[in-house]
Amino acid sequence: MGSLSVWHWLIVLVIVVLVFGTGKLKNMGKDLGGAIKGFKEGMREGDEAPAQAEKKEIAQEKTAAKGEAIDVEAKEKQPKA
Template sequence: MGSFSIWHWLIVLVIVMLVFGTKKLRNIGQDLGGAVKGFKDGMKDANGNPADAPDAPAKELRDTTTIDVEAKEKSRQQ
């Protein structure tokens, strides 16, 4: 049985393109690439290596509409 030849893979590729269409496959590829890039960026941030990207702007992690309840309660107590 062994591994598939190039012709087997080309036939499988043609069948997949006929079933899903090229646009959907392109979208899946872009989504997968974005997920991998986000994972790599997250791992870089988790390791604490900001020196790897000194030109990168600081990311705003908090949403501007988020309300910090603890800070609001502390300000009321004072």
């Protein structure tokens, strides 16, 4: 009584198809799949960004520890005409 059988799920599926139509269900499936794919890519990028930042910080610390200077060029701001 607590769980639904296969026949119950088939009836629910038929009702959903009748209400929304196959075309709309197909579009919703594509949209949902694209959203999930985008979310996974965002999670991967989020994991990579802190690791890259840590590597840069470590490289800067090693450079500073060796006593090497980092050359930078400063430019003067030109007044607007």
